Amino acid sequence: MGILNDFLVFKEQNTFEPRQILCLRCGSSDIIQKGARIGNHRFQCKSCGKYFTDSLGFEGRRSAPEYITVDVELVYVGLSIRKTVKVLHSIYCNVGRSTIHRWADQYGHMINEYLDGITPLVGEEWRTDEIYMKIRGKRKYLFAMLDSETRYWIAKQVAIHKGTDDVRPMFKQARDITGKIPSKLISDGASNFAETHKDE
Numbered sequence: 001m002g003i004l005n006d007f008l009v010f011k012e013q014n015t016f017e018p019r020q021i022l023c024l025r026c027g028s029s030d031i032i033q034k035g036a037r038i039g040n041h042r043f044q045c046k047s048c049g050k051y052f053t054d055s056l057g058f059e060g061r062r063s064a065p066e067y068i069t070v071d072v073e074l075v076y077v078g079l080s081i082r083k084t085v086k087v088l089h090s091i092y093c094n095v096g097r098s099t100i101h102r103w104a105d106q107y108g109h110m111i112n113e114y115l116d117g118i119t120p121l122v123g124e125e126w127r128t129d130e131i132y133m134k135i136r137g138k139r140k141y142l143f144a145m146l147d148s149e150t151r152y153w154i155a156k157q158v159a160i161h162k163g164t165d166d167v168r169p170m171f172k173q174a175r176d177i178t179g180k181i182p183s184k185l186i187s188d189g190a191s192n193f194a195e196t197h198k199d200e
């Protein structure tokens with residue numbers, strides 16, 4: 001259901017499986033959904049009859065989770081704050097720029113912090129690549145280290161010269177993040193990668 005919701009569920013139960021809703025009073029899993037009041041999903045327990053709402057990750061917030069979710073996801077995929085305001089207003093969420101900033105900051109920060117703490121499962125073969133680009137008008141090379149199988153971007157380093165001798169920071173970063181050294185390293189670019197790999 002989107003990045004933020006997936007994340008909140010994963011954070012709660014440590015798996016991406018659909019969330020198991022339990023009755024807040026008796027703990028029964030025999031639950032029926034009674035529609036969604038804006039923002040909160042309403043449920044009724046078939047065992048004890050209790051009505052309750054579920055607002056995982058949005059507890060204590062006055063604004064509807066749907067609005068916050070839409071906001072965070074739009075900002076996360078790169079929509080400008082100005083356009084995000086427009087989208088939210090079009091679905092009757094009349095919040096200002098500062099609120100949008102705050103939501104995006106809080107939840108975006110939470111997601112990043114969480115992702116930082118994850119050790120990615122990468123394979124035994126990595127590859128390095130170099131991309132030439134301009135950063136604020138200056139020519140730079142971006143070196144990247146990727147897992148061959150998943151294309152997961154393990155580490156990166158920006159350098160001014162293509163043949164930079166010191167790509168050690170990227171290797172160190174890669175080892176810190178994954179906790180391992182690959183058995184095979186394919187270098188599409190400069191030969192210095194292979195040599196640094198040997199050194200490590």
Ligand SMILES: [Zn+2]
Binds near residue numbers: 028
């Ligand atoms: Zn119950």
